[in-house]
Amino acid sequence: MNTTPGMSRESNYVTGAALRGLSHTDVVRAFLHEALTRPTYDVPLPISVLNASASVRETAA
DSSP states (O other), rough: OOTTOOOTSSHHHHHHHTTTTTOHHHHHHHHHHHOOOOOOOOOOOOHHHHHHHHHHHHHHH
């Protein structure tokens, strides 16, 4: 499973960032910075439609 789609060095996303003067490392560091400095959520995250339908099937069985 590709857990980081579009983040290979040849991907369109990274290629587009390069056109703006950013390296692959710059892009990865920006993502990490955003993830590590973002405030924690104070509300429950929404339930995925896929997970919700799975739990409905389990309850029905």
